[in-house]
Amino acid sequence: MKFKLTDMGKVMEAQLLAGSKPIITKIEASDAYSSNEGALLSVQNMKQELEIQEIAVIEGASHLKFVLHNVGLAEEYMLRQIGIYARQDEQAEEILYIIGQDKAGERVPASSEKLVEYEYDLMINTENTYEVQVNVKGSFFATKEELNETNVKVDGLLNPEFDDSGSVEGIKSFPDFLKTMVSRSSIFQFMRNAKAGFQFVLHAGQIVNNCVTDRADLPGSAAQLKVLMDLITKLNSDFQLFGQAQRFAAGYDEENDIAYTTCFAENGKNKQINIRNDGIWCYTFDGGNSKKLWETALKSDLSDFVKVLQFNTITESWAAGAENRVTIPIPAPSGYRTISIVRAWVSNPFILTANAYIEGASVIVHGRNIENNVLENVYAYANILYVKS
Numbered sequence: 001m002k003f004k005l006t007d008m009g010k011v012m013e014a015q016l017l018a019g020s021k022p023i024i025t026k027i028e029a030s031d032a033y034s035s036n037e038g039a040l041l042s043v044q045n046m047k048q049e050l051e052i053q054e055i056a057v058i059e060g061a062s063h064l065k066f067v068l069h070n071v072g073l074a075e076e077y078m079l080r081q082i083g084i085y086a087r088q089d090e091q092a093e094e095i096l097y098i099i100g101q102d103k104a105g106e107r108v109p110a111s112s113e114k115l116v117e118y119e120y121d122l123m124i125n126t127e128n129t130y131e132v133q134v135n136v137k138g139s140f141f142a143t144k145e146e147l148n149e150t151n152v153k154v155d156g157l158l159n160p161e162f163d164d165s166g167s168v169e170g171i172k173s174f175p176d177f178l179k180t181m182v183s184r185s186s187i188f189q190f191m192r193n194a195k196a197g198f199q200f201v202l203h204a205g206q207i208v209n210n211c212v213t214d215r216a217d218l219p220g221s222a223a224q225l226k227v228l229m230d231l232i233t234k235l236n237s238d239f240q241l242f243g244q245a246q247r248f249a250a251g252y253d254e255e256n257d258i259a260y261t262t263c264f265a266e267n268g269k270n271k272q273i274n275i276r277n278d279g280i281w282c283y284t285f286d287g288g289n290s291k292k293l294w295e296t297a298l299k300s301d302l303s304d305f306v307k308v309l310q311f312n313t314i315t316e317s318w319a320a321g322a323e324n325r326v327t328i329p330i331p332a333p334s335g336y337r338t339i340s341i342v343r344a345w346v347s348n349p350f351i352l353t354a355n356a357y358i359e360g361a362s363v364i365v366h367g368r369n370i371e372n373n374v375l376e377n378v379y380a381y382a383n384i385l386y387v388k389s
Contacts, residue, residue, distance in 0.1 A: 006039070061123045260273065324369070344382040
């Protein structure tokens with residue numbers, strides 16, 4: 001195929017001598033043939049656009065390299081014409097700069113038949129060597145060999161093979177692993193190091209959320225730590241009895257058989273709890289003077305602290321259908337005081353007890369005889385609660 005300048009191309013050549021630099025914009029292929037190719041303004045019956053690869057000026061000649069392939073070509077055609085378009089500058093109109101023709105032509109098959117690729121290296125001789133600018137398009141075609149090589153590389157990334165033992169010399173902690181993460185490291189080495197390094201990373205399943213585990217290698221959860229903090233706060237609040245304490249001291253008085261705990265307060269009003277044979281005592285110390293605040297009772301003290309005593313009286317005759325008021329004396333034991341009635345009742349089933357109350361040193365019981373007969377020797381009872389004075 002022979003190439004020549006079009007008439008418009010010759011005009012541009014004349015302007016190039018003045019220092020202009022044409023920009024190659026595109027290359028088209030066609031099955032047309034013209035007997036007056038110089039007059040063409042565009043390629044006739046364009047079949048496809050070719051891919052520009054590069055252009056270089058070598059020993060006074062501009063070499064334009066481009067590729068024809070049939071990827072995506074639906075129908076075959078006879079390649080008879082190639083047109084190279086250019087513009088004088090970015091603002092100028094695009095023209096058909098060079099035309100190439102071959103009357104016999106060359107068959108370009110459809111892509112469904114087979115894939116083909118033709119490489120062209122067009123040398124353009126000029127009187128003056130000039131720099132030619134070109135818009136280079138990214139390649140959108142690959143040979144079968146290139147695709148196979150790419151598939152092998154991609155498969156290696158999708159299904160990588162590496163040492164997955166989890167043991168890498170020099171990685172004994174997570175910081176050791178981080179040190180291996182440097183620029184341009186192999187992805188396979190990274191994955192090998194990652195498996196070894198992530199063994200030293202804490203994950204959620206290792207966090208303990210209870211207070212019964214004694215393993216020293218497991219961390220506690222923040223929620224459980226808050227529970228402990230709340231318990232400590234409560235424990236501190238429970239010591240409000242002692243006020244604001246600076247320090248505590250504990251000891252044992254062997255001579256008097258007393259165990260004690262002393263709280264030393266900022267205001268000098270120290271407090272002490274004594275555990276003694278006769279109970280637990282609490283003292284306050286202020287300026288060297290001591291004062292007992294309270295003491296606990298012993299079990300023996302509580303054995304007769306409360307008493308419940310029963311009293312009764314008898315009514316010899318209770319008229320039929322009549323209401324009656326029975327008085328039961330309830331003398332309090334020495335050292336005790338009366339608290340309340342535990343229970344009050346009349347033993348005869350035909351006496352309906354209405355109410356009972358304490359009046360002075362007696363219990364008054366009101367009742368009604370619901371029988372039509374006179375009842376004799378009717379007993380009334382009262383259980384009374386007393387506590388030590």
